[in-house]
Amino acid sequence: MMADRYGLGLSTTIAAARDAYEDAREKLLTHYPGAMEGFDAALAADPGFAMAHAGRAQVLMREGKGAAAQAALAEAEALAAGVSPREASLLGVFRLVLAGRTEAAIAALRTHLTDWPRDVMVVAVAANPNGLIGASGRIGQKRMIAELLDGIAPAYGDDAWFLAHHAMALSEAGRRAEARPLIARSLAQTTHNAQAAHTQAHLFYEDGEADAGIAFLRGWLADYPREGYFHGHLNWHLALVELAAGQAEAALARYRDALTPDRHSGPPQQRVTDGAAFLWRWELAGHPRDAAAWALLQQVAGDLLPRPGNGFADLHVMMTRTVAGDTADATARVAQMQAMTAEGRYTAGDYVPALAAGFAAFARQDWEAAIDLLAPLQAERERVGGSLAQHDIIEFTLLRACLAAGRLREARAVLAARRAGPDEAGTPVVGIDALH
Numbered sequence: 001m002m003a004d005r006y007g008l009g010l011s012t013t014i015a016a017a018r019d020a021y022e023d024a025r026e027k028l029l030t031h032y033p034g035a036m037e038g039f040d041a042a043l044a045a046d047p048g049f050a051m052a053h054a055g056r057a058q059v060l061m062r063e064g065k066g067a068a069a070q071a072a073l074a075e076a077e078a079l080a081a082g083v084s085p086r087e088a089s090l091l092g093v094f095r096l097v098l099a100g101r102t103e104a105a106i107a108a109l110r111t112h113l114t115d116w117p118r119d120v121m122v123v124a125v126a127a128n129p130n131g132l133i134g135a136s137g138r139i140g141q142k143r144m145i146a147e148l149l150d151g152i153a154p155a156y157g158d159d160a161w162f163l164a165h166h167a168m169a170l171s172e173a174g175r176r177a178e179a180r181p182l183i184a185r186s187l188a189q190t191t192h193n194a195q196a197a198h199t200q201a202h203l204f205y206e207d208g209e210a211d212a213g214i215a216f217l218r219g220w221l222a223d224y225p226r227e228g229y230f231h232g233h234l235n236w237h238l239a240l241v242e243l244a245a246g247q248a249e250a251a252l253a254r255y256r257d258a259l260t261p262d263r264h265s266g267p268p269q270q271r272v273t274d275g276a277a278f279l280w281r282w283e284l285a286g287h288p289r290d291a292a293a294w295a296l297l298q299q300v301a302g303d304l305l306p307r308p309g310n311g312f313a314d315l316h317v318m319m320t321r322t323v324a325g326d327t328a329d330a331t332a333r334v335a336q337m338q339a340m341t342a343e344g345r346y347t348a349g350d351y352v353p354a355l356a357a358g359f360a361a362f363a364r365q366d367w368e369a370a371i372d373l374l375a376p377l378q379a380e381r382e383r384v385g386g387s388l389a390q391h392d393i394i395e396f397t398l399l400r401a402c403l404a405a406g407r408l409r410e411a412r413a414v415l416a417a418r419r420a421g422p423d424e425a426g427t428p429v430v431g432i433d434a435l436h
Helices: 015-030 035-045 050-062 066-077 085-098 102-115 120-126 141-155 160-172 176-189 194-206 210-221 231-244 248-259 268-284 291-304 311-324 327-342 351-363 367-384 388-404 408-416
Strands: none
Touching: 015 035, 015 050, 015 120, 015 194, 035 050, 050 066, 050 085, 050 120, 066 085, 085 102, 085 120, 102 120, 102 141, 120 141, 120 160, 141 160, 160 176, 160 194, 176 194, 194 210, 194 231, 194 388, 210 231, 231 248, 231 268, 248 268, 268 291, 268 311, 268 388, 291 311, 311 327, 311 351, 311 367, 327 351, 351 367, 351 388, 367 388, 367 408, 388 408
């Protein structure tokens, strides 16, 4: 049995297969193109290499191709008789994730990482705000992710990939002073890691450093392949800080170049969420509606995400329906969410339908109803999944409703309750000057 660079055994005896697998895994973890081709090359060298099939399954999971991921995992499982206990456990975790058995998958993941803390393919399933734990609907999930990575950090030392994820988790848990030196150490080793760039972008956002964020992302993206998995999402981050810095035309040009559904490099969920979030925030900042952009996104959202499943993505699909005035589809989707919740198959529970009702009231400019619906939901934003930066769309919508309704005391209370870091100057919501 050969070992990977983390010292874990791989059930292949062919060096070419191991090397292709290692290269593919590196591309998968750092969000560079070529991961699927690398896993295919590993299988060409060793058709019986189960972990290469598992790698293919992970790429397909990330891309939102559930049926294809199931088939790839089944190929790996068919070879399970020849794998190590660690590899068998990894396949078990992946099976629970794909089956949507969130609580069982989290428990299995914890057990796995207790025995094999350096198994990066399993860490990657849970380490980001939209991963297994992030999409669990749990309150306290950001603290949970940070504590999970705290626990296994000694096993990684100065590993650049792990440092980037650990820094992200700490930032999301409000521990930015601990996060900053970690991401600095990661980027000092290599800039060839889109996950590290993503973490740095979040830290600049959380610290209210729009100019630093713009300079960093513009420089970093200049060398990142357009087909890279995070090309679209990092451009979304850049568009947000450009919008906050008053560079509206640059932000809109970035949307049209990298964030429209036909140009975004990410998976279906990201193409919908990044697009809808930018267009909604563009209007919150006081800019006119781009009806053509919304129309394209509305069509694509229905095609790519025809049924509810992930709370964070579903909120953004509902936003497209709200803007379109498509109450029939919105009502049908809420009914589907409610049925799934009753069956224990929808982790966000009743939170997304409640949020969607608040966003719908906002869209029809019923400011009082929007405030009444959205204000009670602020404390439980973790339930929808996503990052702190992504949650801001909920807070900014409530803030704008308060300003539009002339309820300045409540608007000030929204700002006062805002987490430390992003300041009022970086809050692109029209009418905020009335608070001075």
